[in-house]
Amino acid sequence: NRRGLPEGHADVKRMMTVPIMRNDEIVAIVGVGNKAFDYEAEELEVFARYADSVWDSIQVKRVEDALWQSREIYRAVVENSTDSIVRCDVNGKFLFGNEAAIKLLGGAEAAPIGKTPEELGFCPAFRHTWDASLQYVVAQGFPASFEFDMEIAGRTQTLDMRFAPEYSPTGRVVSVLGVARDITERKIAERELARREEQYRVLTETMKDVVWVLDIESSKFRYVSPSVYALRGYTSEEVVALPVDHAMTPEDRAALKALTLDRVAEFESGSLAADHFYVDQFPQPCKDGSVVWTEVVSNYYINPDNQRLELRGVTRDITERRQAEVALRQARDTLEQRVEERTRDLTRVNAELAAAMQVKDEFLSVMSHELRTPLNAILIMSQVMLEGVRGSLNERQLRAMQTITESGQHLLAMINDILDITSVQAGTVVLDRALHEVDALCAPLIDRLRAEAATRSQSIDYVCPSEPLYLWADGRRFGQIVRHLLENAMKFTPDGGQISLFVQPDLDRRVLSVRIEDNGIGIAHDAIERIFQPFTQADSALSRQFGGSGIGLTLVRHLVELHGGTITAESAGMPGSGSRFTVQLPWQAPPVGSPHGAILAAGAVHGPHVVLIADDNPSAQRVMGDALRAAGYEVLAALDGIEAVATARLRPPDLILMDMQMPRCDGATAIRRLRQLPACAATPIVAMSSVVVPNDRALCLDAGADDYLAKPISADTVVDVVARHLAPGRSLIDAASGADARPS
Structure with a gap:
């Protein structure tokens, strides 16, 4: 230091x-x-x-x-490696193996060290591959890699084996070091990937739609399926080599580029779901200069391999569909034009018919007056002569006066029938409904006709329940119905024949049945429907034999339908088999114990409540209408919202049943228009809807409805809901029992 x-x-x-x-x-x-x-x-x-x-x-x-x-x-490293590490001599005998190798070679109990693959019992195919690979490394003197399929515990495993030679000091290969790795799962995954890629390749190459992938940054296609040739005449290679602009018509390029920029920005902002797809339609140019219309479904995504933004999609040829749509649109326009022309023609024809009806009505009015006036004089004078006021008549003169009187009365009845059928067909007949006891209407008529039938030795039986029956109807028109049917039976029943009138209520079906039977000449099966047509009889020969104008049954059918009822005819079709006519009218029994006088009094003061049904389904309308009529209500009908508003304006109803899904004008719009009418501002409106969504009821009530019914709806439910909203005084029976019904 x-x-x-x-x-x-x-x-x-x-x-x-x-x-x-x-x-x-x-x-x-x-x-x-x-x-x-x-x-x-x-x-x-x-x-x-x-x-x-x-x-x-x-x-x-x-x-x-x-x-x-x-x-x-x-x-x-060797002992803890999951790879199998072995050392073999040049003859393949195992000199060393780590724990993974021992396990691979059969486990410690197999004692693989010092043994060859043959001595360990490996299959010939494996031994052959193993020996060939080992000898190759020994002969070549440098490392090499091989793959083996090895059967282990009944399961085939694929091994990736790398051999490396080991040398003696003299440079001779004395042993080989081997490292084996189990790549079974990887090989399975590779085979599955290859299988799927082959499936996708076959699919994309055989399908008519074009599958493609577009690189956004380069604006070039990265892949286009071969089907593009059938679509545009270009091969896949040609399209991939061209810029994306080549797939657009010059007129659309600017708009499509701007649209792409907007969508890329939208995607990069993260506001779109990963599975969001765009659907576009635009023309694409073809190699021959033509244009094909296509529908493109596309989706943006990030390529996981290079992290580049790409657009993948499928293009479909919709040229034929576009042509069909154009043809359909042209046909629709043509149809609308024809409908307009037909509407104008119908309007003109209706105007002409209305004018003709007016002329006919005026003619009938004049003829009625001109015929009735002299006919009245004839009947009066003949009656005077019969009564001997102008002196006594001898037997010959008396028969002549009786003939004149009977002919005059027949002519008067025919004139009345013609005027009635004309009024009914014109829709000008208004029923004067009231509550009537059925027997009080039928009994006097039976008495009068029995006297007439007695002249031909005919008998008329009359069967009616002893308990009084009450019917809400037009009494005069009900009498016309029964009289015409009885007179018709008398006409076609021979002398000494039998005619019967049965009146029977049906509590379950809520109808009153009026049935007239005879044992007359009967009606052929093919003529039953024809007899209700105006001026028609079952056989033209019958008109000459029995007389008659052929309008009686037509008038009966119209009057029955005006009451909301039905009429049917039955016959065995053989001479002498007779016939049966059955009329069924809406009817409801009075409450047990209610006094008949109170019912009559209520019927004289109160009319039935009026219910308007707006529904474009005639069957549903008919079912609800029949149920309501049977319950004592008067029913108006409309097939859409426009008709409903027009009907309510002419005759304000007491309650409205409104279907929410109708053509021309739906229920919600109709309700809003109805609420603007002073007469319907507070009228109960029940919405009927077949749309089963959670907020459908709220939407209907927001539109102005007072209640809501989800279809399908039973007839009983309709009657109950109407009764609840019109209480008190909701029906004729309620009025009879003391409810405060409003007069209609």
Whole structure:
């Protein structure tokens, strides 16, 4: 130390140092000191040899320590490696194996060290591959890699094996070191990936749609499926080599580029879901100069291999669909034009028909007056003559006067029927409904017709329940229905025949059945539907034989339908089999114990409540209408919202049943328009909807409805809801029992 001895060091009186030289360099200096006498030259030589010996011993120790440490590291690596590590001699005998190798070769119980693959019982195919690979490395003298399929515990494993030769000091290969890695799962994954890639390749190459991938940064296609040739006439290679602009028409390029920039910004902002797809339609140019219309479904994504933004998509040829849409649009326009023309024609024809109806009505009015006036005089004078006011008549004159009277009455009845059927067909007949006892309407009619039937020895039976029945109907029109059916039965029943009238209520179906039966000539099966047509009889010969205008049954059918009822005809179709006509009218029994007088009084003061049904389904409308009529309500009908508003304006109903899904004008719009009518501002409106969504009820109520019914709806439910909203005084029976019904 240039600064002297360290503190506390003994004083140095004498010192001898020698350098240790290796390769002409000083690697260390060794010294001794404080000898009592001076050091001799012989001592220096001995000390130098000693220092060299000590240095050699130190270096040997260092090498041994390094070698031990290296061996420990090697042992730890080999023993703890998951790869199988083996050493074999040139004949394939295993000289060493780590734990993984021992397990691979059959486990400790197999004692693989010192044995060959053949002695370990490996299959011939594996032994052949193993021996060939081993001998190749021995012969070539350099490392090589191989793959083996090895059957282990009934399962085939694929091994990636790397052999490295080990040499003797003389340079001869004496052993081979092998490292095996299990790549079974990787090979399975590679095979699955290859299979899928082949599937996708076959799919994209055989499908008609074009599959493509576009690199956004370069604006060039990275992949285009071969089907692009069928679409545009370009090969996949040509499209990939061209910029993306080439896939757009010049007119669309600017717009599509701007759209792409917006979508890229939207994607990069993170506001889109990863599975968000765009659907576009635009034309693409073809190689032959034509244009094909395409539909493109695309999706942006980040390529995981290069982290570049790409657009992948599928392009479909929709040229034929576009042409069909254009043709359909043109056909629709043509149809609309024809509808407009037809509407104008129908409007003109309707106007002409209305004018003709007006002329007809005026003619009938004049003819009614001109016919009734002289006919009235004839009937009066004939009656006077029959009563002998102008003197007595002899038998011949009396028969003549009776003929004149009967013919005049027949002519008057025919004139009345013609006027009635004309009014019914024109829709001008308004029923004057009231509550009537059925027997009070039928009994007088039966008595009068029995006297007429007696002249032909015919009998008329009348069967009606002893308990009084009450019907809400137009009494005069109900009498017309029964009279025409009875007179029709009498006309076609021979002398001495039997006619029967049955009146029977049906509590379950809520109808009143009026049935007329006879044992007359009957009706042919093919003529049953025809007999209800105006001026038509079952057989033209019958008109000549029995007379009649052929309008009686037509008038009956219209009057029955005006009451909300039905009429049917039945016959065996053979001479003498007779016929049966059944009329069914809406009816409801009065409450048990209710006084008939109270019912009559209520019927005289109160009419039925009016319910408007707005529904574009005729079947649903009919079912609800029949149920409500049977419950004593008068029913109005509309097929859409426009008709509903127009009907309510002409005749404000007491309650409205509104279907929410109708053509031309839906339920919500109709409700808002109805609420603007003063007469309907507070009218209960029940919305009926077939849209089953959580907020459908709220939407209907927000539109102005008072209640909501979800379809399908039973007829009983409709009646109950209507009754609840119109209480008190909701129906005829309620009125009879003391409810405060509003007059209609």
